[in-house]
Amino acid sequence: MKVDTEFLSALKLGGEFDARMCINCGTCTALCPLGVELMPRRLFRYALLGNRDAVLGEAETIFSCLLCRLCEANCPAGIHIAENVRTLRTVVNRDVYGLAEA
Amino acid sequence: MPVPIASTLGMLGDNLRKRKSALPLRRRAVTGWTHGLDIPRGGETVLYTGQMWQMVPAIDAMSRQLAKYEGRSSARLFSVARSMNKVLNLTPFLARTSARERAAFDERLRNIAKLLKAAQVPFGYLYEDDLYAGGLAHDEGLDEAFRVQAQRVADALRRHGVRRVITVDPHTTNMLRSVYPTVVPGFDVQVKSYLEVLAERRLSATTKLGETVTFHDSCVYARYEGVLEEPRSLMKEGGITVLEPEMSGKLTFCCGGPLESLFPGKSAEIASRRVGQLSAVSKRVVTACPLCMANLKRVAPAGVTIEDVSDYLVKAYCPTPVPA
Known part of the structure; x- marks a missing residue:
């Protein structure tokens, strides 16, 4: 796996994207109306590791999130899950869908 | 396989940039609900719809169209549609709505205006400047298109001297109250949902x-x-x-x-x-x-x-x- 530092800085870790406190408990996935199709903890782990290809490979999954915050309301670590997903969308829009100007 | 994401979001961004709405509606479709209610133009307190109620029949119609393409290989078709939409607003063709459908949603706005009047809350309306707040672009991560739209809305509110906004749906409430202050420098308009305004009056x-x-x-x-x-x-x-x-x-x-x-x-x-x-x-x-x-x-x-x-x-x- 290659750590993509440009990808890490695009996420503005600790600012717009904050998942460092994730304890990988899976409460988010257990509660998600979409079930196991969406696994924020997996996406966030890839992102924290700077694994750009693994994150961008999940583009469709990232756009299937409802942003309903049911996971977030129950997250024991208080992660801003919906805002993190939104941040990943901005990166996917730019790097996968070519919508940088949008 | 979802509906082609890139072209669909691209059209959304294009519409917002060029036509100031996710699904651009004719002016009468935006303001027609006010007919006969005698709501004054502008004022320090305005009812702000963000076009959400007016837009839902079109969203509904568009979703019915899009559902036909889910799971099919239609990337090329959507790419052509996006190119055409840059020149010609395709919304009226792709999202056909009946007068009856539109009237049903307009009626909810009329309900809300009547409730505020019954509660003796003074309010105006911005008519053609009641712009879409951009929530869909924000949620889909189209940050630049959203930022431009948020600034347009903020400029319109400032131009009319608006200090307080009464919203009619959760999405516009969230955009104006919680998101705009983070993207529009100095945005300090007070934002409350009509439900909060009515509940406060006991x-x-x-x-x-x-x-x-x-x-x-x-x-x-x-x-x-x-x-x-x-x-x-x-x-x-x-x-x-x-x-x-x-x-x-x-x-x-x-x-x-x-x-x-x-x-x-x-x-x-x-x-x-x-x-x-x-x-x-x-x-x-x-x-x-x-x-x-x-x-x-x-x-x-x-x-x-x-x-x-x-x-x-x-x-x-x-x-x-x-x-x-």
Whole structure:
């Protein structure tokens, strides 16, 4: 796996994207109306590791999130899950869908 | 396989940049609901619709069209549609709506205006400057298109000297109250939902309705904006018994609406699950969001009614006109 530092800085870790406190408990996935199709903890782990290809490979999954915050309301670590997903969308829009100007 | 995401989001961004709306509507479709209500133009306090109620019939029609392409290889077709849409607004062709559908949604705005008048809340309206707030672009990560739209809305409010905004749906409330201050420098307009404005006034109902319903909390009102007690207290005072479904309040379950454009199949599955939870408690379901209402209505079986909270409140709080 290659750590993509440009990808890490695009996420503005600790600012717009904050998942460092994730304890990988899976409460988010257990509660998600979409079930196991969406696994924020997996996406966030890839992102924290700077694994750009693994994150961008999940583009469709990232756009299937409802942003309903049911996971977030129950997250024991208080992660801003919906805002993190939104941040990943901005990166996917730019790097996968070519919508940088949008 | 979802609807082609890149072209669909591209069209959304193009529409917002060029035509100032996700689904550009004709001016009459935006402001027609005010007919006969004598709402003054502008003022320090305005009712701001963000075009959400007006847009839902078009969103509904567009979703029906998009659903035909889910799971099919249609990337090329969508790419052509996006190119055409840059020159010609395709919304009226792709999202055809009937006058009856539009009138039903307009009626909810008229309900809200009547309720505010009955509560003696002074307010104006911006008419052609009642712009879409850009929530969909924000949610889909189209940050630049959203930022430009937020600035346009902020400029329009500043131009009219608006200090307080009364909103009519959760999404516009969230954009103006919680998101705009983070993207528009100096944005300090006070934003309240009409439900909050009415609840603050501690109104007395003119009619006790004596009905029993179940209430579906919108995720955005409940978990983003903390609007939980207001619709319940207003209904209770109106003589309505509100039964809580499995998953309510802060732990409400999504209506599936956010996926209706890109993943219409999944959206319908989630909506059906929610309708099941709600109808297990009461066949009369009340919502407080036009998107929730439309999405749940689409899958509701016969015998289950999905109505807006304003449909009930207007009967409870607005005096019935005496027949001539």
